[in-house]
Amino acid sequence: MHAVLREQQFCLARHLRDPERHAPPEGLEDRRLRLYRELFYGGIEALLAGNFPVLRKTLGDQLWHARVHDFYASYRCRSPLFTRVAEAFVDYLQGTEPDTPWQRELAHYELIESQLYLSDAQDPDHDPQGDLLQGEPVLSGTASVVAYRWPVERIGPAFQPLEAPALPTLLLVYRDAALQVRFARLSPMAYCLLTQVQGNGRERLQALAADQQEGLALLENLRDLGVVIGTR
Incomplete structure (x- = not known):
């Protein structure tokens, strides 16, 4: 039975x-x-x-x-x-x-948006007032740095490219204090800075051969946005 x-x-x-x-x-x-x-x-x-x-x-x-x-x-x-x-x-x-050639990346981008919106991730231990050059900057648990071949943040019914641009689309996707998910385009330097996980802030900037003050200004701006939450 x-x-x-x-x-x-x-x-x-x-x-x-x-x-x-x-x-x-x-x-x-x-x-x-x-x-x-x-x-x-x-x-x-x-x-x-x-x-x-x-x-x-x-x-x-x-x-x-x-x-x-x-x-x-x-x-x-x-x-x-x-x-x-x-x-x-x-x-x-x-x-x-x-x-479509951009279908998978667009779906992944929208998935990141929905995951960050619903995320209950806890931030790791950190010093909110830590020195971003001497310490190791820590990203918020509701921020993600992603790279795509296609300009996913622009694709929609009115814009459906047939060929990928020569340069990749580098994005920071994050949830702000009002619980809204936002994105910002990143320069190659900023992308490399945020995706490295070893070394302190000064070592990162030196490894990228970037102007330290420019890099520090970027990190401080991201701290104001709540994307960089401090140092480890």
Whole structure:
């Protein structure tokens, strides 16, 4: 009896995920099945649309729903948490042929935004008033430094580039004191400074052959924004 019930459950699950390929269990009314199909898919689609609003608008209805349907039917999530679905969708995109050349990076950028918005990360131990040249600057737990081939912060329905720029897009994405997620473009020097994790501030600036006062001004400005929270 248990084996029969289990097989019926799997049969129903396969049908709800991919009704075009898998028939439903016998004896179930199609009207009821249609309701379940719409509720299950609609819930996942609405969740993804909320996490990837720019990607959803830029791809348009046809490409977006085709992509979500394939994710819903073929990808096996490892976590039962709804808050991890967006991360699973980005992972799914890595193993697919993209609809657009910038699709994966735009999705990753929007994932970073949503993760920082929801983050409850605790800042590491630090001295808020520490000397940023003598000590080791510490980034906030709600800040991320990222690099992309495509100008992801500009892509949208009105701007869909076909070729990547010669220079990468270097971004600082952070959550401010008002709990709003913001981004700022970084110079190559600033990007290298913020992505190095060893050595004190002075050593970092010397290694980059940068003007120390310019670099110190950058770090102090980031401390004012709450991105650099002090020193270790």
